[in-house]
Amino acid sequence: MSPFISELPKVELHLHIEGTLEPEMVFALAKRNGITLDYADESALQAAYQFSDLQSFLNVYYQGMQVLQTEQDFFDLTWAYLMRSQAENVRHVEIFFDPQAHTDRGVAFADVIGGIGRALAQARQQWGLTSHLIMSFLRHLSQESAFETLRQAEPFRQQLAGIGLDSAEKDNPPTKFREVYAAAAAQGYRLVAHAGEEGPASYIRDALDVLQVERIDHGVAAIHDAPLMARLAQERIPLTVCPLSNLKLRVINDMSEHPMLALLHAGLCVTVNSDDPAYFGGYMNANYAALQQGLGASNDEILQLALNSVEACWLSAAEKAVLTHSIKAHGAKY
Ligand code: HPA
Numbered sequence: 001m002s003p004f005i006s007e008l009p010k011v012e013l014h015l016h017i018e019g020t021l022e023p024e025m026v027f028a029l030a031k032r033n034g035i036t037l038d039y040a041d042e043s044a045l046q047a048a049y050q051f052s053d054l055q056s057f058l059n060v061y062y063q064g065m066q067v068l069q070t071e072q073d074f075f076d077l078t079w080a081y082l083m084r085s086q087a088e089n090v091r092h093v094e095i096f097f098d099p100q101a102h103t104d105r106g107v108a109f110a111d112v113i114g115g116i117g118r119a120l121a122q123a124r125q126q127w128g129l130t131s132h133l134i135m136s137f138l139r140h141l142s143q144e145s146a147f148e149t150l151r152q153a154e155p156f157r158q159q160l161a162g163i164g165l166d167s168a169e170k171d172n173p174p175t176k177f178r179e180v181y182a183a184a185a186a187q188g189y190r191l192v193a194h195a196g197e198e199g200p201a202s203y204i205r206d207a208l209d210v211l212q213v214e215r216i217d218h219g220v221a222a223i224h225d226a227p228l229m230a231r232l233a234q235e236r237i238p239l240t241v242c243p244l245s246n247l248k249l250r251v252i253n254d255m256s257e258h259p260m261l262a263l264l265h266a267g268l269c270v271t272v273n274s275d276d277p278a279y280f281g282g283y284m285n286a287n288y289a290a291l292q293q294g295l296g297a298s299n300d301e302i303l304q305l306a307l308n309s310v311e312a313c314w315l316s317a318a319e320k321a322v323l324t325h326s327i328k329a330h331g332a333k334y
């Protein structure tokens, strides 16, 4: 790992906390909670991490997270992620969680958000690692289920910065969630959505125009739509791109085909993120390194990507200025 990447101050904007569940923790939590797994050991579980598309990943992802049952489980999961982030010089994170994937199997919303929130608060206190939490609706479920989740979140409104939309994209367009996004906006939530990962570029346009999101998660399908790219550049709509995820889920066949630098050079506010690092082969540094090694990204390009993440995040202007300064100071050393 080049020190230029490992010592670079970083911001992560697209991370599913359930996607940080490492095989080792799957087995530890299964034991603690008296659950029998279908896999003999960690390497047998890891061997199942061969994905052909988004759905083949989601099947494993939803199965793995069933070991998460108590408030302490959610704390331990989140704390492990934050320790790694701290070690990788990540200074601020905006992370997703999938409440319906837990409440649908009888885990209380309060335990999920309680454990995650306790870990985030501890990281802020111990290291000054700041964070925001984004509640994601599962798009393969109904809009009514999303509304029910929005109601369940009401007592925790202050801990939630925004809402997102994830899970199976194909045949679950943004338009399916028009009303629940409008209701969340009326409650003051900030809005993001996954769009243009496996789905078409038109889903990115619908996320912007119908759901009124301010940031697009993934969005790599924009590369196929020149007018949309021009709009995204003109409006500086951030895309939270996840290189290793795109490779593992076969959105691209090889890192050398990744559209990140083409989007960057067209003036888009593209950012680097890890998505589900326990499943896709690496955390933040590994995603930056993949762009350096697989796509030939230069130090200047990497620096610009890191600065874009500060621009795209939800910190105050004063907090952003501190991060921008430290990224530029890091760049000046090379
Ligand atoms: O990459 C993703 N795409 C859609 N849904 C998800 N849920 C976790 N990760 C993902």
Ligand SMILES: [Zn+2]
Residues within 6 Å of the ligand: 014, 016, 166, 194, 217, 275
């Ligand atoms: Zn994602």
